[in-house]
Amino acid sequence: MEDYRRGPLLELDAERFEEKFVAEGLCHLIYRNIHPIDFDNPSIPTRLGSFAPPPTGKWAPVLASARPRIEPAIASVGRFELAGIPRIENLGTAWLVRPDVIATAGHLGHYFRELQTLGKGELFVDFLAEKESTQSHEFKVTQLLGVSDALHVAFLKIDVTRRSAVPPAGLVEFARELREDQTVCLIGYPAERTAFYPKDLITRIFGEVFDVKRVAPGRLHRVAVDELWHDCSTLGGSSGSLLVDAGTGEVVGLHYGGVCSGDSLPCQYNLAAPAPAIRAFMDSLHI
Secondary structure (H helix, E strand, O other): OEEHHHOOOOOOOOOOHHHHHHOOOOOOOOOOOOOOOOOOOOOEEOEOOEOOOOOOOOOHHHHHHHHHHHHHHHOOEEEEEEEOOOOEEEEEEEEEEEOOEEEEEHHHHHHHHHHHHHOOOEEEEEOOOOOOOOOOOEEEEEEEEEEEOOOOEEEEEEOOOOOOOOOOOOOOOEOOOOOOOOEEEEEEOOOHHHOOOOHHHHHHHHOOOOOOOEEEEEEEEEEOOOOEEEOOOOOOOOOOOEEEEOOOOOEEEEEEEEEEOOOOOOOOEEEEEEHHHHHHHHHHOOO
16 A cells, blocks of 8 residues: 555656755655546636536536635635746645635645755745636745644745735635535646556546646545545645535645555545644644
8 A cells, every 4th residue: 555644755757856856955855646536537627717517427517506616716726836947837736825825735835945945946826827828826935834744734925015815705714514425626736747647547537738727526535533535636736735615615625645555546535634624723823
């Protein structure tokens, strides 16, 4: 069993990202994203802050009904981008929890801290980065506020001195109760370079475009105090993605990884930190 929670693994990256930094002392590399995929669960690119539900299939009516409820959450989600050498346009996903604070996966918080220590480039978050669009809404990441290795969650501060990052609909609200078999949607930025499934399976779910904002429906399979299991379709780049209730648009969790057994396809389940635990961690940091 390869388990995301057991420790850092080298990232599958066509750009050989890790080799560029190992010599410089960057030891806390981005984790390899061993993400499971339910091959019947689509991943749909957003456009102008919304998305087009599939015309047919089991998710068509669910997404048609969910769209107006989750559109406000879509605007709160952004993509990490590294400015420097090398320049990398998609390091993972983050989402706004306060006017100047974003939440992301814990390993991305560690990564930012080591970038600061080494002085290797600057990290930005772009709240657009959509398919067939060159528009951006970028903010510089300035400070790590805290990391929970138990929850795999980190909070970072962004520079909002020049303009507001808060979308017109406001900040997302946190769900108080979670349940198994709850219908959810994951909002994030799957990356092609981390795809280790056969090309035809990846194309079936994601098409030919990657590193753009997407909505992926699924369900919760397990609910625990400190961990959720879900089956939304993900790849590397999805780390830090916002998991919302398809019926209310409220925060259900923060996606950070998955678990596979050997080379079997598909993998077993995805992992996310639960909303109540995330909120409690925020309170402990006085965010």
